[in-house]
Amino acid sequence: MSEMKMENSRVPAEKIFNPDLKEAIVTMQEDNSKENVDKMITEVVKAKFILPAKVVPTTQAVTENGQTVMKQATQVQFRLLENQKKEKFFGLFTDTEELFKWQDTQNAQKVVTDFDSISQMVMDPHSGVVGFVINPFGKSVTFPKPMIISIKQQKDFNTLNKDLFKPGEQIKIGEPKDYPIDLMATLINHFSTEPNVNVAFLRMMEHSDKKSFLVVVDFIGDMKKIFDAIKETAQPYLTEDVDIVVMPVTMDLARNAINGVEPFYRKEQ
Known part of the structure; x- marks a missing residue:
């Protein structure tokens, strides 16, 4: 299986497991107290996730001072989920076991990402994505865009101050x-x-x-x-x-x- 790693990720997808996050999700679903919800969010912010993707080689023309150089580059295309309203979401997976519940992902290329990276992608106005779903074919949790923005801003503020x-x-x-x-x-x-x-x-x-x-x-x-x-x-x-x-x-x-x-x-x- 081929794999691509996103910025700051040095862990292979096969070594991503997130037991603390999976436990926090189960606990929150059994008792959605504020304490349990906050604990689950804390684990989401700390976690590494797996995204199924397709990495496509492309050619770019870079021109400087009237001289053009053709360079090889790559374009990452992410597989998206879609709800009944035709809204699109990233599917994030805590481990390969959860990933393989999605049809035809066994041979997919895998991107390892984290909350900061995926939140930037969701907030990109050109992405057309309205949120992400963790383990969409298991014990799932959906994070809509406004909530992602809120968590990201609180995290950034606390880091900067x-x-x-x-x-x-x-x-x-x-x-x-x-x-x-x-x-x-x-x-x-x-x-x-x-x-x-x-x-x-x-x-x-x-x-x-x-x-x-x-x-x-x-x-x-x-x-x-x-x-x-x-x-x-x-x-x-x-x-x-x-x-x-x-x-x-x-x-x-x-x-x-x-x-x-x-x-x-x-x-x-």
Whole structure:
């Protein structure tokens, strides 16, 4: 059987088993408490998965300074699932035993992937895919696109902000005493040129004797790139006493912070 490995994957498909994830799925299906659901999601984020694929050799023409070089390349075509609504999903498998339950996959080429890679593929607006299904021919779990985006953004935020909050510290969120009109106007102007930001809210956050403007955004795309641009835009309006924290709307803290609050920016339809 031929095999292709995706970025950061060095484990052969035949050595992918995911016993902890399979156990977490069974436990969650028997008792879908928040604790069990969270445990299952944690295992999904940690897991390696198998995707059946077809790797097709292609030829590319690369032209630089008027000179064209023909190069060999490969194109990966993934086999997709389709529901009754004709919506398409990636099928992810915890092991080859689950993979081979799908007809005609015994001789398929296999791609080893992880949550980060597959979430980027699902979020690609050109993919035409609305989610993924783990073990679709066994004890399956379906992750629709909005949930994948939420999990991915929470994971990325926690990775980029490991030292933002101390365990057990008190966090206060409310309205700014004086709204930073100039900052808000500058951010609105910035967002008007940033197609990936849909909505933005402004709050005031205090923790560990620190004050920060809390900008909560509904967005799609590369979190680090988008958030760094927001912070850079806001920099002239910050002081030693007040800095800025940018947070995705998918975080529980962010959702609570903007409950009942009107956004200061909303992308025009």
